C-alpha cells in the first residue's frame with residue numbers, strides 16, 4: 001500500500017546564488033522528486049520594446065546593448081542593425097562585414113566562457129570560474145581596444161561599424177586564438193573528463209527532440225537534442241556563407257550533451273575568427289548614413305544566431321526616424337519554456353545542473 | 368517522464384567509481400598545479416593600474432583649447448539631440464558669433480557612456496577621458512556642470528599597459 | 541521593553557545612558573574609546589563582506605571584480621550568498637518595481653551595521669532606463685539608503701574597487717562604538 005504523502009512547494013529565488021540572475025522557480029516536490037517546476041519571470045522586465053519606439057534608430061543601438069541579453073551585446077546590435085539595414089536597403093561594406101563577424105564570434109566565446117564558469121560553480125568547481133574569467137578578461141581587453149567598451153560597446157552602426165580596427169589588433173586576436181585553443185584541453189582535464197561532473201550531468205535533464213521543437217527551443221539546447229539547425233547556416237548573414245565551420249550536434253539531449261555542444265562551439269568560433277582574419281578585406285568600414293535616418297514604411301524580420309539561440313527582431317517602420325513597433329524574439333525565453341519538461345521526474349539536487357545547462361540570461365527572458 | 372540513470376549496484380561498481388573519481392581529481396589538480404607557476408593574472412589595483420585603451424569610454428569632458436583659452440563647443444546642440452538618455456542640457460545666450468554657453472550640464476549618473484555625443488560633435492569639443500574613478504557619497508556630485516567638465520579633461524597624454532602608482536584613496540572628487 | 545514589574549530595568553544593571561558621559565569624564569577615557577574604536581573600525585573596513593546579488597549587466601562586471609584579474613578576496617571583500625552573513629549589499633544593475641520589495645527585504649535581513657553600494661547608472665538613478673519606461677525603479681535609493689554611488693555603465697571593476705575604497709574610508713571614520721553605546725542606552729531606558 002502506498003504511503004499517502006503531501007506535495008511540497010519549494011520557492012527558489014529570486015535571490016539565490018545559482019539562479020543566474022533574478023529568476024524565481026516554483027518547484028513542486030514529492031519527496032525528493034520534482035513533480036513540476038514553474039519559472040516566475042518578470043523580475044527584470046525593462047520594457048525595452050516600448051522604449052525603442054521613443055528613440056531614433058541610432059539611439060536604439062545603445063539601448064539594445066543593455067535592454068536585451070547583456071552578455072552578448074554585439075549580437076543584439078547585430079540583429080538590430082540587420083533589421084534596419086534590410087528595411088532601409090542599406091549596403092554594408094565588405095570590411096565591415098568581416099569585422100562584425102569577428103566581433104560576433106569573440107562575443108560568443110566570451111558568453112560561453114561566462115556560462116562555463118558559472119556552470120562550474122553550480123556543480124562545485126570554483127577553479128572553472130576563475131579560469132573562465134581569466135580568459136574572458138583577454139577578450140574584454142580586445143573589445144576595449146577596438147570598441148571602447150568592455151560589456152556594452154555601441155560599436156555597430158547602421159551601414160557598418162563605428163571605427164576601424166586599431167593597429168595591431170588583428171595580431172592580438174590571432175594570438176588570443178592560439179592561446180585559447182591551448183587552454184581548451186585544460187578545461188577538458190578539469191571539468192569535462194571529471195567523473196563526478198559526468199555523473200551529475202550525463203543522462204540528467206533529458207529533452208527529447210520532439211519536445212525541443214514543440215517548445216521552440218533553439219541554439220545549443222536544441223542542437224544537443226539532435227536538431228541540426230543554426231541560423232548562421234540556414235539564413236546566412238554577414239560573411240557566414242563564406243566561412244567554413246561545423247555545427248556541433250548531439251542526440252542525447254541531456255546536460256552533458258548541452259555542455260559538449262557549447263565547448264565545441266567555442267572551437268568552431270576560433271575557426272571562424274581565423275578565417276575572417278585571413279581574408280580581412282581592406283577598404284571602407286561604413287557607408288554614408290544620416291544621423292537621423294528615416295526608414296521607409298514596411299516591416300521586416302531579421303534573425304541571427306546569438307550564443308543562446310535564434311535571436312530575431314520584427315521591426316515595423318512608419319517612415320519616420322523612430323520605429324513604429326519592435327518585437328524581440330528572445331532565445332532564452334523559449335529555452336526557459338522547455339525547462340519544465342526537462343525538470344519533471346528528476347531529483348531536487350539536479351535542479352541546479354539543469355538550470356545551469358540551459359544558460360539563461362534573465363535580461364533576455366524578460367526584456 | 369524521463370528515465371532515471373541506473374543505480375550502480377555491487378561492490379565492483381563502487382570501487383571502480385572511486386578509482387575513476389580519484390583519477391579525475393589527479394588530472395584536474397595537475398592542471399591547477401601547472402597554473403600556479405604561470406605569470407600572475409592579478410593586478411593589485413590601488414597600487415598598480417591598467418591604463419585603459421585610448422578608445423575607452425570613460426567620463427566625459429570639454430577640454431580647454433590652449434589657443435582660445437576656451438572649449439571648442441560651437442553650441443550646435445547636436446550632442447544634446449543625439450543623447451539616448453537625454454542627460455546633456457545646454458543653454459546659451461546671445462546671437463551669432465557672440466553666443467556664449469550659460470549652461471552645459473551632463474548628468475553622469477544617467478549617462479550610459481555610449482559615445483554617440485562624442486561621435487556627432489563636429490568640433491571634437493566633447494571627448495572621453497581615460498578616467499573612471501568618480502564614485503561619491505552623494506548623488507548630486509554626479510551632475511557635472513561646465514566647470515567640472517573643463518576640469519575633467521586630462522593634462523597628460525594617455526599611456527597604455529600596467530603602471531605602478533602611489534597608493535591613493537579616492538578619486539578626483 | 542518588558543512590562544513585567546519583577547524584571548530588573550536594564551539601566552540599573554548597566555547605566556548605559558550615562559556610560560558615554562562617564563567615559564568622557566575619566567582622564568583619557570575619550571582617547572581610549574577612540575583608539576578602541578579605531579582598531580575595531582580597521583578590522584571592519586578590512587573585511588567588508590558583500591552579498592552577491594546580481595540584478596543585470598553590472599553583475600557581470602561585479603563577477604569580474606571578484607574573479608581572477610581584480611581578485612577582491614585579497615582585500616577581504618569575500619562574497620557571501622546569504623544576507624545574514626553580509627555587511628554590505630552591492631546593488632549591481634537595474635531594479636524593477638517587481639524586485640524592489642525583495643531588495644528591501646534582503647537589506648532588512650542584513651545585520652547592523654550595513655552598507656549599500658549602488659553600482660552603475662541604473663542603480664543610481666535609472667540610467668538608460670530613466671525615460672519612456674514603466675517598469676524600472678528610478679534609483680535604488682528610493683527603497684534603501686545608499687552609501688556609495690559608483691557611476692558607469694557598467695563601471696569597470698576598478699571603478700567598483702574605488703567605490704569600496706571610499707566605503708572603507710567611511711567605515712574607518714565612523715564613531716562606531718559611541719553610536720552602539722548610545723543605541724543600546726536608548727533601547728535600555
Ligand code: SF4
Nearest residue numbers: 450478479481482484
Ligand atoms: S555618452 Fe551617450 S548617454 Fe552619455 S552623454 Fe554622451 S550621448 Fe548621452
Ligand code: SF4
Nearest residue numbers: 440441443444446488
Ligand atoms: S555637439 Fe559639440 S559643438 Fe555641438 S553643442 Fe555638443 S559639444 Fe558643443
Ligand code: SF4
Nearest residue numbers: 597633660661662693
Ligand atoms: S548601469 Fe548599464 S551596465 Fe549597469 S545595469 Fe544599468 S544598463 Fe546595465
